[in-house]
Amino acid sequence: MSVSDNRAELKLSPDRMLTEEQEKLVGTIMAFCQDHARGKGAVLVLQGDAGTGKSIVMNAAFARLRQRVEKKSGDVLAGCSLRFLVNHPEMIKLYRRIAEHVPGLRKRDYERPTTFINQSRRTGHETDIVFIDEAHLLLSRRDAYNRFLQDNQLEEILHASRAVVMVFDPRQVLKFKSFWSEDTLHHLLGDRPVVVQRLTTQFRMRAHADVPRWVEAFCQRRLLPLPAPQSFDFRVFDDAQTLYEAIRQHESEVGLCRMLATYDYPYVLDGQDHFITEGRFHLRWDRSLPEAPLPWAERADTIDEVGSVYTVQGFDLNYVGVILGPSVDYDATTDRITLDASRYEDRAAFAGKTGIGDPSVLCEQIMLNAINVLMTRPTKGLYLYASRPALRARLLELWHARGHENV
Known part of the structure; x- marks a missing residue:
């Protein structure tokens, strides 16, 4: 077979x-x-x-x-x-x-x-x-x-x-x-x-235990020191376009490398293209193509798009660039991640709140779940860019404290 x-x-x-x-x-x-x-x-x-x-x-x-x-x-x-x-x-x-x-x-x-x-x-x-x-x-x-x-x-x-x-x-x-x-x-x-x-053994992320531990902590609003340099390529960027260029380079070398983003940028199923803009970076959201024989994560043309949690959930990728959009920020007084559900553009995710507990708490849990899905897609490397200046500065501070050498 x-x-x-x-x-x-x-x-x-x-x-x-x-x-x-x-x-x-x-x-x-x-x-x-x-x-x-x-x-x-x-x-x-x-x-x-x-x-x-x-x-x-x-x-x-x-x-x-x-x-x-x-x-x-x-x-x-x-x-x-x-x-x-x-x-x-x-x-x-x-x-x-x-x-x-x-x-x-x-x-x-x-x-x-x-x-x-x-x-x-x-x-x-x-x-x-x-x-x-x-x-x-x-x-x-x-x-x-x-x-x-x-x-x-x-x-x-x-x-x-x-x-x-x-x-x-x-x-x-x-x-x-x-x-x-x-x-x-x-x-x-x-x-x-x-x-x-x-099942307990991790097969997707070919990384030391400090990588999934860092992701898990982030999705609990905590920022740990960045994972140590290792074969799994973990990087923080201060420019989304530079991140994208690195992902495109990996795509030409090994394939299955994609840009992803939190659902913080307008997107409507109206047949039109909708874009994510962060400084020099300007790229359209994933296009809805239900008739396409291959899933979004497997199509070569989607290197020119930004995937959402809905197009990559369940799939493995090699290198992933994740844009943490405006709903994800940082509070320096508590040294913790903060979330602003009003900036989360996936309003359908929050429809039907009746009868399931504290809506504000659960809205934020859904947002954290989505970040977890995005950050756990790659097998070889995870690249991060934060839209909000405070979070971007804190991630870069951790990046410089770690040192940049990858082995």
Whole structure:
């Protein structure tokens, strides 16, 4: 079997060599499905930080299940019905492309949750085993715009299935209409039999532990000393255009290098280009091309665009330049990151605040989650530029204190 040399397809290909930890987890998922495919209500929750390989484990286990359900007899899983759901248009493109090259996988097995739910309600059909990647993106309330007319997508999926295997990471929640926490998940699952598994080894960032630790602290509003010089290239820039030129140079050398930004610059789906301007830097936001066969992160032309959290969530890149926009600032008296939700242009993220706690606190948590997603995309290097002068000055102070030599 072969897949293209496209990085994301290789990453999620079921034929990819797994680590011992990942292989063991695939076995656990297979055993769970075997035990519960003829039951009702069991759930396996797979957790782990960004970059620990949750999606490859899910797709590898799903591919092996597909092989077993095709057996005519002699296997408890023979004849079971399967579906793989993901509420992310860029990721579902990727999964379906992979299915074209993998014997036993079918493009139609990969669906958006709303499609699955509406079809299940219409036919009354119950699916034996449902996989959900990025379950934290499931709608947690009615959304007529996306043709979901019930109260909670996960609840609907549980009703329409016998067993569910799901990836869940509350630190990647990006909208109120898809608002999840550990508490809300546990409340919804109730007294169902639940198995929780966790991946811990970081595979995306080829860096010492001080790099993910710095990112995690930043997303908790704390600024640590910058990571020590190492092969993972961590840099701070005082000019966004200079940063972009460095990213373009890496793109010509290794590919999969992109500019990203917090959602602090106007963007409307009106068919027009919308731009991010920071001093000499002037580049358009990512264009919405639903018909494009490749996801945004994989298209060579997008080196001339700035990606948002919605176009890169779930993807690996080599070098990433992140513009921290006007909503992200710094308070010198407390030495902490500050956030201004009024400057956050993704107003749809804050729609539907009713009944989910303190809106101001949760708005800021969504903003921090988005920063976490942006900063955890690269495998080789993370470059930062801050729009706000106070934050830019503090980051540059840390940069000069560290020294600039990379090894």
